[in-house]
Amino acid sequence: MVDIATRVHNHKWKIDPIVRSLIDTDFYKLLMCQSVFRNKRDTHVTFSLINRSTSVPLAKMIDEGELREQLDHVRSLSLTRGESTWMRGNMFYGKRQMFRPDFMEWFENLRLPAYHLERKGDQYELTFEGSWPEVMLWEIPALSILMELRGRAVLNRMGRFEMQILYARAMTKLWEKISRLRELEGLKIADFGTRRRHSYLWQDWCVQAMSEGLGDKFIGTSNCLIAMRDDLEAVGTNAHELPMVYSALAEGDEALRRAPYDVLADWQEEHSGNLRIILPDTYGTAGFLANAPDWLAGWTGIRIDSGDPATGAENAINWWKSRGEDPTEKLVIFSDGLDVAKIEELHRQFSGRVRVSFGWGTLLTNDFRGLVKDDALAPFSLVCKAVSAEGRPTVKLSDNPEKAMGPASEIARYKRVFGVGEQERMAVVV
Amino acid sequence: MVDIATRVHNHKWKIDPIVRSLIDTDFYKLLMCQSVFRNKRDTHVTFSLINRSTSVPLAKMIDEGELREQLDHVRSLSLTRGESTWMRGNMFYGKRQMFRPDFMEWFENLRLPAYHLERKGDQYELTFEGSWPEVMLWEIPALSILMELRGRAVLNRMGRFEMQILYARAMTKLWEKISRLRELEGLKIADFGTRRRHSYLWQDWCVQAMSEGLGDKFIGTSNCLIAMRDDLEAVGTNAHELPMVYSALAEGDEALRRAPYDVLADWQEEHSGNLRIILPDTYGTAGFLANAPDWLAGWTGIRIDSGDPATGAENAINWWKSRGEDPTEKLVIFSDGLDVAKIEELHRQFSGRVRVSFGWGTLLTNDFRGLVKDDALAPFSLVCKAVSAEGRPTVKLSDNPEKAMGPASEIARYKRVFGVGEQERMAVVV
Structure with a gap:
């Protein structure tokens, strides 16, 4: 039996939102956000989306208008009362009140800051600028939006039963x-x-x-x-x-x-x-x-x-x-x-x-490897990272030079300061 | 969103019916039924369910009460107006009014006749007796009920995700x-x-x-x-x-x-x-x-x-x-x-x-072969056949002696009358 109200409600959707909640994010983001809120609240940062899999031409696959709709939708979200209650009252890692009242008050009033989106060739340049505790919360929604829109682009071409299979x-x-x-x-x-x-x-x-x-x-x-x-x-x-x-x-x-x-x-x-x-x-x-x-x-x-x-x-x-x-x-x-x-x-x-x-x-x-033609749903290596803080570039070296990030001169400086020598190169799977 | 009415309606079910319509049956049954209705309406026949796969102990797997509930439910069914309209008005094999008015009137008033169910060892003996056009309509519902109840017996032991897989x-x-x-x-x-x-x-x-x-x-x-x-x-x-x-x-x-x-x-x-x-x-x-x-x-x-x-x-x-x-x-x-x-x-x-x-x-x-432990959902060879007409046994020889049915003396007589010699034995798959 059809639930008419649900169906009419669904028809009203302007978009089918990918991210429907500010806590549709990783728990460590919230923990870190509270730590940053406490210790580096006013730090001005820039986060940037980077597609390490250049063979996946995101801008050719994903309509810019649809991408903007999804990102705009995230900006319209705020913490619901139930989400707030859960964060305030739930026990995390055996501890109650993991999230402190001042942080929760701030979070309850938060809307995510503006984004900057530009097409560059077959890729999108997507960046977020502002105070660290706000900007950092863009990372997970931005990634899941891009991943899912790319998936939808592939799924849109499939029949109903083909998709079920x-x-x-x-x-x-x-x-x-x-x-x-x-x-x-x-x-x-x-x-x-x-x-x-x-x-x-x-x-x-x-x-x-x-x-x-x-x-x-x-x-x-x-x-x-x-x-x-x-x-x-x-x-x-x-x-x-x-x-x-x-x-x-x-x-x-x-x-x-x-x-x-x-x-x-x-x-x-x-x-x-x-x-x-x-x-x-x-x-x-x-x-x-x-x-x-x-x-x-x-x-x-x-x-x-x-x-x-x-x-x-x-x-x-x-x-x-x-x-x-x-x-x-x-x-x-x-x-x-x-x-x-x-x-x-x-x-x-x-x-x-x-x-x-x-x-x-x-x-x-996201293991859809081998399930569609040309492996068009295989996961790919998309990251969204802090690229600068107070105008200075950030650097990441990691234990795999394939994952290193930052300007070459700064990478060299960091390697010297931290005494990093030769590293073994390993293919980045995902 | 839950459709409350649907959910409450579902809760009211005494049983989850396997056969929900008199036309949940094979088309040829209805064609044959009309032919019998026209030519041999008063013939008294007995149909009997026969499990050719004796290794499947149906009476151990299926609760007799549940089986009776399902069979009783079929006896409560009658042709709905929509079903009748479809049969009367739809074009079958390019022909309108395939089912004649006198047959449709009879069918609209039909309830399936009584059944006789008895447990014999690990099997059920299930027979139907009465006029041919009525009894013959038991064949398909009886088979699908037994097949599905056996499946449910296996599925009942599974977890939700295990079942989805x-x-x-x-x-x-x-x-x-x-x-x-x-x-x-x-x-x-x-x-x-x-x-x-x-x-x-x-x-x-x-x-x-x-x-x-x-x-x-x-x-x-x-x-x-x-x-x-x-x-x-x-x-x-x-x-x-x-x-x-x-x-x-x-x-x-x-x-x-x-x-x-x-x-x-x-x-x-x-x-x-x-x-x-x-x-x-x-x-x-x-x-x-x-x-x-x-x-x-x-x-x-x-x-x-x-x-x-x-x-x-x-x-x-x-x-x-x-x-x-x-x-x-x-x-x-x-x-x-x-x-x-x-x-x-x-x-x-x-x-x-x-x-x-x-x-x-x-x-x-019904190809669930190899999908559960001990192949417990593999299809098996269940049939429901006319075993006698006006008190005389029926016989089937077919082109595979494994599918022959009837008393040995009658089989011998039929073989003689129809000049059937040696036949190649072939395993009956399903």
């Missing part, structure tokens, strides 16, 4: 992955796939399938809206943007050298337990760990987000040992380019030696 | 078959899968997928309800029950020998064109064709429903030639145990030599 195949593919993961004793895995998801509905399906298929082994989702609606744990800690902006703001080499640790000192004031996770690779993991102050070795764990993950974990273990810490009590979170085979391998290699956990991203929520 | 896999499987069939130039194929379908909803999905995937190559469905709702051609001609009952009623060997032709003489009075399809195998194809009157060679085509299909078609071609007919103008309908590989092979072998058409049954609407 496409999803049937994608579901089957994920379920087969889940069936393999179910076999891993003691597995802990979370969804980190918001930014490059196929779509909101698809991510929600993937999360629920993980939940039914893995039971306790599935420990939560980084997506706040899905966590709220499906009553799951919202998970995530912090990301590269903090050290990148702190470093760009640093006056002189000595301050630059200290910047990545300053970030974590600020973080430590606010967070304890499983939120004390080191992300060491922004300017090379080896140097970061070697020069780290002792209090950092007391943190709960580390997130490995670039370079060879097994090497990264072994280095962390050795580092903890060298600082007199017991690795078996430490948490290692793998979050870079994961798929089932890699998860199985890392789980086998590190279970028992450290506490292992996985943040599974793009190949959880 | 099951259907995703089954959809993908069918779509891959459709993609192969799409390549066959000049293909004509229909759905003949009502009786052993997985469920009504699934059959409807399969039919719509065929319709989108094959376009003009898909020529219709045998299911009247689906044909009506999806605006498709309802297709089908006649079946073994006509010669089986006519033969049981025959007095003496000479009348028995004539009975299968008497059926078609009655049929010819009513039907022309593509409805003049010979079903020659009830008592052996070879003898049937050899002894057939010349007017039968003038019929439009033949349906091959047992034995090796290629041999059956070659024999038909030779027979037409021997009677001075042009085989390229004749229609050969293959309808026994078909799946894609066999369809491809037969299409290749006979295209151009005759007009070829396929009635695809169980492996269209």
